[in-house]
Each structure stands twice: as structure tokens, then as C-alpha cells.
Amino acid sequence: MKNLYDHLTWMVGGEAGYGITTMGQMFARACARAHYSVFGYPEYPSLIRGGHNTAQVRVGKSDVNAHSDKMDVLLALNEETVDLHLDEMAEGGVIIYDGQSVQLDAEKIRAAGLHLASVPLADITKELGADRVMRNTVALAASAAIVGLPFEFIQSVIESNFARKGKEVVDFNIKVARAGYDHATELEVPFEKKLPELTDGDAEAERDESEQVREQEIVISGNDAIAIGAIKAGLKFMAAYPMTPVTSVMLTVAKHGEKYGIIMKQTEDEIAAVNMAIGASHMGVRSMTASSGGGFALMSEALGMAAMTETPLVIVEGTRPGPSTGLPTWTDQGDLRFVLHASQGEFPLVTALPGDVDECFEMTLKVFNLADKYQMPCLIITDKYLGESICSTKPFAAPDYVPMTSTITAADAEKIADGEYLRYKLTEDGVSPRALPGYPNCIYTASTDEHAEDGDLDESSANRIAMVDKRDRKFETLQGTDLLEDDMMELHGPEAADLTIVGWGSTKGPILEAIEAANSQGMSVNFLQIKYASPFPSKGVERMLNETSIHDGKLLLVENNSNGQMGGMVREHTGIKIENQLLRYDGRPVNPAEVFEKIKTLLAV
């Protein structure tokens, strides 16, 4: 039987600006190197220094897909961390702190069934003559000792993290870490929920799949998965303006730009960013931009330009809570409708909704092909939770990826008689063969005004109808060929169930964990994940929701917004009203426990 709290949940908290996020990443990587599955979730206020930061890491032998509402290990670098998170500690948990600088009510904490492990972080650091910031290394290693993670994995992560600074720095950090690790070991803290033992593959036959030792996996964020997906897809040009929570997309592309021959241009604003992406794409290179809601608002007009000029374009929209500046560093799914309806007029738009890091990678590959072949804008919606959380997964691979295009070659163009080429030729499938500027015999002007087949301005009624229909036809063609119902939605769990949860995007992980626990405890729940909002898999969604309703099952909508925007879309496209809702809109991600509780309530368990 699966329990929501089977996995170990570790969290570090402290003042912003003191490397909390990095500590979370190091702990997650160390555990992944020990072949555990990990999920890491950072929380930080919209401040550079002075606020409260945390980084949570969940670790397990079987897949970890989400954060948790309960912690087993709290690494408290200041008192505030304990004050804020004491209530979130699971029974039997441990608080690791430096008793010389953090004053705690030990009696009260022990009475709550928690253990205390005071490690003189500052003293150990000082004794070894280390810089104050290396207190983090001591603390990280101490926590590893207490959860039972062998030192070699902490050492290996230190080696990777500090390799660039030279052997001396690496060795000194290892020495400092070793001191913290040994001190914590000697404390003999009676913390029982240690990491599950890692067995080698010898007795595999006797264990079920989840018990097997995993291959070592990469630990990656959704943002980086998108950036690497784009690089794999043949990205050549990106223009962007920094904005939380998608900034790391542009940073990751920039980091690899030189080696992969990609220009990443930071622009004066998001308007320039999207217009540059369109300009570069028009010349024939795969291009993208990324922003959050506020920046995407500035891109709206140019989104229509990509549609009208039929220029391929990929935009990443990483949502955070609005309206306006909102909660800049928190998570939300409130931009779905905004993205779908951005820009004036009517035009086809592909909108992908990845739910985890693997889908971030795969769907990025996919939309680059759709954008290129169908000469249209494609959006990828993520959010803070998906974009900045880190997750272990098998290294991405797409050995068979072939860039699709409807661009003709310069050699094709050589054969075209001068004056014959029609950039916006009315074709049966709506896709007009695209010639690139610089090709022989194909001179044309692309225009944001309505235009005729040759690109010249044409306001006639007949031409307008023909061109609107042509652009729409591309969307129909795409749905019958390169984007099928199976791509646009996925049913997780049993085919038939007493309860079907409908969700999209980053709520996937928490929902999966909740239904897995529910089903293993005798309930019958499945999860319909909607993976594309445009085009919308109307028929499939209708069929699957009816399948549950027909057997008197219930429907539950789970979203990270206050209006249930996907619920509205389901109703718009299928007529089905999802009667039950779990909507969270406080800037915090939906957690598995609250989904699980809702399931229990609805099924009256």
C-alpha cells in the first residue's frame, strides 16, 4: 500500500541571499547520484536579500513527482525557519540547527514528537578557518549524515560544484563537509525515517519494480528542460527580457550559445524580444522567446504578426500570480485564457501544456516542428512550480528527432520561374511552400495587412475570406496529422473509475501522487491530463468524462487558479460541467495531500 508520506522530505530554510536554493540543488543531486528519485521545490520572496527562503527536497526509491506538505528533516539556518515551519513537521521528524545561534524551545519541540540535532555549524566552520558561507557545506553534510546518505555522494557533489575553483577549494570544502558529517553521526540522533537502503541488483527477482535500484538520473528544472529541448530542436536564435519565473530559460540558452551556434539576445523589452524572434525566424532560423504574463502581455500584438505573416514562432509563457505584478516569485495557472485569447483577431495558435520536466523537453521539440511546418505561433505554458522545481529523470534523448518544415530549399527556388512564386499560395492543406529571403526568383513582401497570394495588399471581400479560411485550414490539417488526440490528452490510472480528476500543467505531479495513494488504498480514481489547450481534444475529453459519468462516477477539477479556467474550457468544448473543484490560488502549488483529502471526501471514504 502506498502512503503519501512514504518518501523522505528534507527542507532547508534561512535568510534570502545565503545560498538556500543552491543547498537544495546540491542535496537533490547528491541523492540522485545515490540513485534515489528526487523532487526539489524552492520558495523565495520577491527580494534579493533579507526575506525567508526555503528549498524542499523529497527523496525516494520510487518516482517522486511533487513536493510535500509535511517535512521529516528541517535544516534551520535561523530561528525564523523553525517558527514558520514547525507546524509542517511530520511526527518523528528532526530539526537540525546550530544551538549556539538558534534558540529553540526544546521541551516543546520534543513534546511534539520531534527530534533535535544541534550541530555547532559556526564553530566547526571557524575552527577549520573556513569562510562563514561554508557553514552551508557543514549543514548540508550534517543533514546527510542524519538521513543516512553516505558521505561519498556529498563529496561527489562538492567536487562537481567547486571543480572550476580548483583542487584546493574542492579539498577544503570536502574537509569542512566531513567535519559536519562526522559530528552529526556522533550525535546518534534517534531519527528513524532514514533513506531506504540501497541494494544492488542481485536479488531483483524478489522485489517489485519500485524496489529496484534506479539508474542514475539527471536532476533538472522545467525551464532547463525547455531550453535544452529548444537546443535539440535546432534553436538558432532567442531574444528575451528577464522575468521571473522563466529567466533561467534564456540563461541556459545563453550559456550554451557559443558552443551550439545560438544567438541569445537580451533586449530592451519584451516587445523587442518577440519582434526580433519573428524577424530572425522569417529569415529561416528556428527562434523563440520566453516571458511571464506581464512580458507576454507586451508581446500580444506581435503574436498576431507571426500569425498574419505566417512566420514560425515559439513562445514560452511561465505563469505567476497576477493581475499585474502580483506575487512575482510564486506559482499560478491564471494565464490560460489570457494566452489563448491574446492578440486581436482570429488565428490558429498551438498551446502546449507540459506537466513535468520530460513533457517540457518533448513538447518543446514538438512545437518547434509544428511552428516550422505550419508556419504559425506556438505557445508553451509553464509556471513557477514546473519551471523552477527540479526533478530527477532519465537523461533526455530524442535520437529520431527530425526537424519538420514546409520551407523549400534554395535549389527548389532555382527552378521557379521569375514572377511565379506565391508566398501565400492557397493550398488544400492551407500550408504554402515557404521561400526564404535570399532565395533566387522568389521576391515577395510579407505583410501584417491582409494580403493576396503574392503578398501584396488586398482588402477585397473574396481575398479576405480565402485567406482567413486558408490560415484556419492549417489548423485542421495539423490536427489530423501531426497532433493527434493521444498527443493532446492522457489518461492516468484505471480506464474506468469512480472519480475522474481533470487537470493540466504543473498540477500533474501532485495529482499523480494523490491518485496513486488513493488507488493503492482501495479507491478508484483516474486522472485526465489535458496536454494541449489549443487545439483542444474535445472529442476525447467528452468521451472519457462521459465514461465516468455513465457509471455514476464523479468529476473533479484541480487547478492552480481561482476561476477554474480549464473547467470553463471543458464546458465550452464538451458541454460537460465538472461539478467538483479543488482550486488553489494563494501562490502555492497544489500539494498531493490536499488532492488526496478531496478524493476521500468525494468518495466518502
Next chain:
Amino acid sequence: MKKLKVLQNLGDLNTAAKCNWCPGCGDHGILMALKQAIFELKLDPEETMLVSGIGCGSQAPHLVKVYGFHSLHGRALPVATAMKMANHKMNVIVIGGDGDGYGIGVAHLVNAVRRNFNVTYIVQNNQVYGLTKGQTSPTSAKGFRTKSTPGGAIEPEMKPLALALASGATFLARAYAGDIAHMKEMIKAGIEHRGFALIDTLQPCVTFNKVNTYQWFQERIYKLGEEHDPSDRGAAFALADVWGAKIPLGVYYREERATYEDELSMISEKPLVAHDNAAVDIEPILKSYL
């Protein structure tokens, strides 16, 4: 690589598109000067890209037989400069009005000149919004009366060449639509300049600007002579500030500086568009996430 195409006749640059400008509009002169410049410089029309924004004059790409992109109001520069990055072998020329370049798109102007892309920017400056039938523009004089400023514009006109110079421009010139031969020379000099060239072309609007007429300009313009040294930044600033009783035409400023494209290692060997996008190996990147 494609063989360069050389035009035999100026008329080869004509298109079948119907021009929708008013008779007497200064845009006709600018268009003629531009075509002559392209023809005389023997630019291959298939290797030339003309980008515009939105405004009366922004129909220009449809009227010259080179590759064209008729973009959004104010956004021609980001579109065009990225085109240059994507294929720096193309001759990229941008054309648009004063509202487009000095009003809604002014942030892009400041940054495009600063970056010094090898792009030529022709601003059709008629000191009024024509396409929306006569409102005040950033270059309209204080007191200019229009339907949007019935009491006269309160703010003084901007000095675009001074703004561009302060932003790091490497080529600045001013020409007048009533003198096509001189304007052609200015456009040619701009295209031949290795770097960002801004050519402010003064263009009477015969329909909506009854103040800045052909006669008004004829009384004020004069051509810069040898007394002006275009490499003298201080002198260029002084000149860029002159507007009113006298209006100088000619090259205000010229400086040799590496272009933005020169600094991009990714395109030092071949244009970005010539890079292969298939079979990209991401394994080295993924290793760093283990």
C-alpha cells in the same frame, strides 16, 4: 552560393503594386532616391530586405522589388536587426515614418543605434501623422495645431539626430525629399557605411501639414560643406540641435566602429541561417545535470 543578380534597368525595381500615396507626397521622392541608390550600388534585389513599420510611407516594401517585410507600428527595427543577425549577408534597409521611429518605436531606435547593426534606417519625417489623418507627431513644432492638439502642441519637437548621437550612432545624415539627387547620395552613403546609419529624410505632407511645406523647407535648407567635419562628435551635436531658421542637410556624423554582427562568434564563419539544425547532440549538456 547564389550568383549575384545585377539589375539592368532602374525599372526592374518596380512592382505591380498600386501606390496609395497622395500626389505630391514627399514619400514619392524618398522612394525614387531609395530605388536609385539600390540600383547604383548594384545591390542584388534577392539579397536585399526592406522592412517597414506602419504608416503612410510603410507601404514602401510593396513598391520596391526586393524582399520585404511590412511589420507593426514602431517595430520595424527589432524585426530588421534580428534579420541581420539571422542572415548578415543580406542588405537590410528599414523605412518608416517619424511617428513609427521617433514616437512609438523610439526605445528600439535608441538601442539599435547603440548596438550598431550594419543596417540602414530611413525615417520619412513629415512632422505629422498622415495615415490617421493629421495628428501631432514627435517632430511637430511647439504650437502645431491639429485635431488632437486644437490649442497647439504644448511640447517642443524632439531632435532625433541628437538623440541618436547621444545613444551611440555611427552614421547620421539628413536629406530632403525635394532634392532627390542629394537624398540618393545620402542613402548610398548610409548603405555603404559599415554600421547603423540613420537618415532623417524631410518630407512635406501636402495633405495634413500646412506648415512644413515645400516652400517652408526651401527657405531653410542648406547643404553642409567642407567646413563640417563629420568625425567631429561635438560639431555633430551642435548641428543636430539646429532646427528652425536654418536646416542643414548632409552627413552630420560618421564613425568607424565594430558592428554588432562583428562581435558574434556564432556567425564569424557563416550566416546563422546556413547552420544545420538537424542531429544536435545535447549529451554534453545533459552530463552537467547528472
